[in-house]
Amino acid sequence: MKSVAGIRHLDHPYRTLTDGSVMHELSIATHLVAVATEALENAGETQPVTVVRIRVGALAGVVIEALEFAWDIATDCTRCAGARLEVERVPAAVRCAACHTETTVDGPLPFICAQCGQPAIDIVAGRELDLIALEVHDGPGPSAEECHATAHP
Amino acid sequence: MPPRILEVRTKILKKNDEIARALRARFAEHGLFVINVVSSPGAGKTELLAQLMTMLREQGLRPAAVVGDLATENDALRLSASGCPAKQILTGSMCHLEADMVETALDGFDLDDFDILFIENVGNLVCPQSFDLGEDLRVLLFPCTEGEDKPLKYPTLINTCDLVLFAKMDIAEAVGFDTELARRNCAQARPGVAIIETSARAGVGIDALARTIVEKQKIKRREATNLV
Numbered sequence A: 001m002k003s004v005a006g007i008r009h010l011d012h013p014y015r016t017l018t019d020g021s022v023m024h025e026l027s028i029a030t031h032l033v034a035v036a037t038e039a040l041e042n043a044g045e046t047q048p049v050t051v052v053r054i055r056v057g058a059l060a061g062v063v064i065e066a067l068e069f070a071w072d073i074a075t076d077c078t079r080c081a082g083a084r085l086e087v088e089r090v091p092a093a094v095r096c097a098a099c100h101t102e103t104t105v106d107g108p109l110p111f112i113c114a115q116c117g118q119p120a121i122d123i124v125a126g127r128e129l130d131l132i133a134l135e136v137h138d139g140p141g142p143s144a145e146e147c148h149a150t151a152h153p
Numbered sequence B: 001m002p003p004r005i006l007e008v009r010t011k012i013l014k015k016n017d018e019i020a021r022a023l024r025a026r027f028a029e030h031g032l033f034v035i036n037v038v039s040s041p042g043a044g045k046t047e048l049l050a051q052l053m054t055m056l057r058e059q060g061l062r063p064a065a066v067v068g069d070l071a072t073e074n075d076a077l078r079l080s081a082s083g084c085p086a087k088q089i090l091t092g093s094m095c096h097l098e099a100d101m102v103e104t105a106l107d108g109f110d111l112d113d114f115d116i117l118f119i120e121n122v123g124n125l126v127c128p129q130s131f132d133l134g135e136d137l138r139v140l141l142f143p144c145t146e147g148e149d150k151p152l153k154y155p156t157l158i159n160t161c162d163l164v165l166f167a168k169m170d171i172a173e174a175v176g177f178d179t180e181l182a183r184r185n186c187a188q189a190r191p192g193v194a195i196i197e198t199s200a201r202a203g204v205g206i207d208a209l210a211r212t213i214v215e216k217q218k219i220k221r222r223e224a225t226n227l228v
Helices: A026-040 A064-075 A145-151 B014-029 B043-060 B074-080 B100-105 B179-189 B207-225
Strands: A049-057 A083-092 A092-095 A102-105 A124-125 A131-138 B006-010 B033-038 B063-069 B086-090 B114-122 B137-143 B165-166 B194-197
Touching: A026 A049, A026 A064, A026 A102, A026 B014, A049 B165, A064 A083, A064 A145, A064 B074, A092 A145, A131 B165, B006 B014, B006 B207, B033 B207, B043 B074, B043 B114, B043 B207, B063 B100, B074 B086, B165 B179, B179 B194, B194 B207
Parallel strands: A049 A083, B033 B114, B033 B137, B063 B086, B063 B114, B137 B165, B165 B194
Antiparallel strands: A049 A131, A092 A102, A092 A124, A131 B006
16 A cells, blocks of 8 residues: 555645545544654654554444555554554443433444433443554564655655 | 553544644633534535524624635635625545644634634535534534435434534425424434524524524623633
8 A cells, every 4th residue: 555646745644635535534544643653752662563552432433444444544654654453443332311321322323221212312432532552563664764765666 | 572562542633632622712712602514515504604694793793704625715705795704724635624724724813803603614424523623513404405314324423413403494395304204313313402494595594593503602601701
């Protein structure tokens, strides 16, 4: 995925896409690379990242497959290049205002209390979109220059 | 050698959330009530907003708008016809607005000149959901032409909305729109959500919408005063 045409990496790489078919998962992937890079810098971590672990709720409005597709593009020539994206899916859950029962929802709908059958408004889980952890490996990894040489021969 | 695990636990959209939080504080400081308007493309956001802004201006309020589109300044021009300031945000190929784009668009606006700011998002029923723009109210425009089950097909965006507007209701009968079924479907995706039936062309429901916005703006002002 490193030779995708029409994509250049500026501060906001997704804004330079020219094919007009940008999905917001690419935007989210780019934000993810930014928070991961910041975390690495804060920890003084210089080794390459091998795994990026995230948590995505059923109500986060994110298509995991689209995010995985965008991941290779967003990580190209970054500290996360080549890292595997591990996604933990979190189902939606609602709490009933009447009986306080928590119901886990199968899919994004419906918000109905399993105990008393009433509509439940209070969403207690499902909106997660979090970076959980990074795995780094000791050993040599590709530098940014090498990466660019591969991407744009 | 075993890998090292670096625990992070942070929101992926942290940067957007931070900018949105700063915007929200800035809006509050200037007493500005901000509404993020979302819908599919062609739902009629611009026409409805142009009429709403005209009405609010006639009532002595000072609305303004920023509007996001991939290309053209057409919508900003249409909104300007209301006599209120409107600025276009060109997103290029982006399918939604992010907080930094709103922040940039506000350059050159003196926020003390306005009471109400509308942010007309890019027409899209999925992507704007995750991106907080610092708004006080998120409004979904749902035209009757899209069919009663739209809220069930796209439940995640409506689930973040505070108010739903049924739109283009002047042709509801012609397109066989079942209003009660649509209301039930909205309630499934967002239990308890308020709904107002509107038609920009027939001038229906704009006054009810204006009243709702003014009421919510007053509540916000009262809360802000009580905090001080």
